Amino acid sequence: MPIDAAQAVAAEPRSGEITWDRKDVLLYHLGVGAAANPDKRSPATDPDELRYTLESRLHVLPSFATVAGSGSPCVISSLSMPGIDVDLARVLHGGQSLTLHRPIPVAGTATATGRIAAVYDKGKAAVLVMRTEAADADGPLWTSDAQIFVRGEGGWGGDRGPSARLDPPTGAPDRTVERPIREDQALLYRLSGDWNPLHADPDFAKVAGFERPILHGLCTYGMTLKAVVDTLLGGDVTRVRSYTTRFAGVVYPGETLRIRMWHTPESTRVAVSAAERDDAPVLADTIVEHS
Structure with missing residues (x-):
């Protein structure tokens, strides 16, 4: 089996220094749709959008943590x-969680430590939980978990893991x-560090089972958080x-995200669908916890 669960979980964590600056933050914000809000008459100069696009007013959308330092140690x-020895064409991102320990600075240097926190057997697929913890000189910044599905690698009789369904x-x-x-949204977003050809190469996308990148x-995760904020x-x-x-x-460039929000003072439940495809689900079991 290309995945040895015990060896993967027991492996030494990998640590590395990551750095980012305002240019990285600005590029990420554009990659998740900043200055393209259709609710605004002039989104590029709207004060609400300038918080994402102008360095003198800049704040950092928390989901930037998933790409800070080009996402190193990254999923790939x-x-x-x-x-772990798997075919990238069989890999899909199944879920993502992020805990913020304090606001992310506009520029910074941190140590990111990544490890395989768990490996689950879902029968027809394996699920890898890849945990990244980032800290700088002032202490912890964020903890993120990426749930990665590897199709065709399950069925060895391992722990199925917890259910994420709510x-x-x-x-x-x-x-x-x-x-x-935007039609070029994936091409713009990938400049923040996710170079998986699934999002750019039509031939690779077809091998992976999709009609196009x-x-x-x-x-989508970042676009949704921005909408909630x-x-x-x-x-x-x-x-x-x-x-x-x-x-x-999945969602394809050129489509429209429909984002539904159920709000309470402490959290917001969210469901995201592809409007043009009869509200086909895109994000589910989504919760933003907030003050």
Whole structure:
């Protein structure tokens, strides 16, 4: 079996220094749709968007943690850790969670430590939980878990792991917004460090079973968090405490995200779908915890 669960979990963590500056933050924000908000008459110069696009007003959307320092130790590099030898064409990002220990600075240097926290056997697939912890001189910054599905690598009789499924929200959503995805959104987003050809190469996408390149799940993840922050949290990124989602389906560049939000003072449940495909699910079991 290309995945040795015991060896992968027992492997020594990999640590490395990551750095980022305002240019990285600005590029990431553009990659998740900043200055393209259709609700604004002039989004490129709207004060609410300038918080994402102008260095003199800049704050950092917390989901930037998934790409800070080009995402190192990144998901692709983690797939080469001891006990893991898989075909990239069989790999899908199944879910993502992020816990913020304090606001992310506009520029910084930190130590990122990555390891395989768990390996689960889902029968037809294996799930790798790749944990990254980042800290700088002032202490912990964030902890993130990426759940990676490797199709065709399950069935060895291992632990199935916990279920990520939640009961659906009840009642009508408090807010619903739509966010169009540019045709070149994946090409722009990948400049923040996720170079998986699945998001750019039509031939590779077909080998992986898709009609054409798909948008990065983490791009949808960032676009969704921005919508929640802007719509329900007064544009205050420092209110976000944690953010968890399950990637329920693909989305293609050129489509429109329909983002439904059920809001309470301490958390917001979110469901995201592809508007043009009869609201096909894109993100599910999604929770933003906040102050």
